[in-house]
Amino acid sequence: AQSVTQLGSHVSVSEGALVLLRCNYSSSVPPYLFWYVQYPNQGLQLLLKYTTGATLVKGINGFEAEFKKSETSFHLTKPSAHMSDAAEYFCAVSADAGGTSYGKLTFGQGTILTVHP
Amino acid sequence: DTAVSQTPKYLVTQMGNDKSIKCEQNLGHDTMYWYKQDSKKFLKIMFSYNNKELIINETVPNRFSPKSPDKAHLNLHINSLELGDSAVYFCASSAGFTGNTIYFGEGSWLTVV
Numbered sequence: 001a002q003s004v005t006q007l008g009s010h011v012s013v014s015e016g017a018l019v020l021l022r023c024n025y026s027s028s029v030p031p032y033l034f035w036y037v038q039y040p041n042q043g044l045q046l047l048l049k050y051t052t053g054a055t056l057v058k059g060i061n062g063f064e065a066e067f068k069k070s071e072t073s074f075h076l077t078k079p080s081a082h083m084s085d086a087a088e089y090f091c092a093v094s095a096d097a098g099g100t101s102y103g104k105l106t107f108g109q110g111t112i113l114t115v116h117p
Numbered sequence: 118d119t120a121v122s123q124t125p126k127y128l129v130t131q132m133g134n135d136k137s138i139k140c141e142q143n144l145g146h147d148t149m150y151w152y153k154q155d156s157k158k159f160l161k162i163m164f165s166y167n168n169k170e171l172i173i174n175e176t177v178p179n180r181f182s183p184k185s186p187d188k189a190h191l192n193l194h195i196n197s198l199e200l201g202d203s204a205v206y207f208c209a210s211s212a213g214f215t216g217n218t219i220y221f222g223e224g225s226w227l228t229v230v
Contacts, residue, residue, distance in 0.1 A: 032215060032216040034218075034219075036221075041224075041226075042223060042224070043121075043207060043221040043222055043223040043224050044160075044207065044221040045221075046218055046219075046220075049218060051216045088158060090160065094215050094216060095215065103148055103150075103165065103211055103213070103214035103215050103216075103217060103219065104162050104165060104173055104215075105152075105160075105162065105219055106162075107159070107160040107161070109157075109158075109159060110158050110159075110160075
């Protein structure tokens with residue numbers, strides 16, 4: 001079984017400040033980890049993903065995330081927030097448990113990011 | 118060109134009606150999905166198809182019936198709509214399975230009154 005917990009349903013930062021969105025996962029097998037962003041009334045757009053290899057992954061719009069196996073975490077960061085970053089962010093895990101998951105994504109509860117001028 | 122397109126985007130209907138949501142992807146993917154996002158924004162998989170074959174059915178009521186006429190299409194038909202079916206339904210696709218990026222459509226907002 002796999003699960004995702006996003007700590008903090010709402011995060012508020014000032015423009016130019018560091019963005020940190022927390023994600024912890026649970027998986028019985030090596031996970032694949034994703035961050036998606038959802039703008040109001042729109043679909044989900046992939047920000048970045050971790051499959052194998054380098055644990056620090058860079059994505060679009062200046063975001064990056066680091067896979068830490070020992071902490072079962074995949075936190076999303078951005079050094080300097082921009083007004084356009086205001087959206088809801090979803091962490092997700094996909095794990096190939098003997099091939100039965102077939103790409104199934106299990107999502108966290110989402111974190112709404114608000115950026116103040 | 119929209120990679121994963123679904124119609125209609127908005128749908129308001131009465132309880133007891135039957136409705137369909139259509140989905141098409143032009144990415145050449147062989148796997149397609151339906152996800153449901155409830156009023157609390159929680160996203161959960163409903164179905165997954167690979168090469169027109171049902172792979173995942175996440176204990177969804179029988180009133181929901183997906184149909185995949187070909188690899189590029191996965192439609193969702195819902196019978197006897199209930200108030201609790203009100204949600205946003207997302208179609209998605211990927212090339213193969215685990216670890217590959219899943220591309221989502223814009224969503225279909227279903228409101229049952």
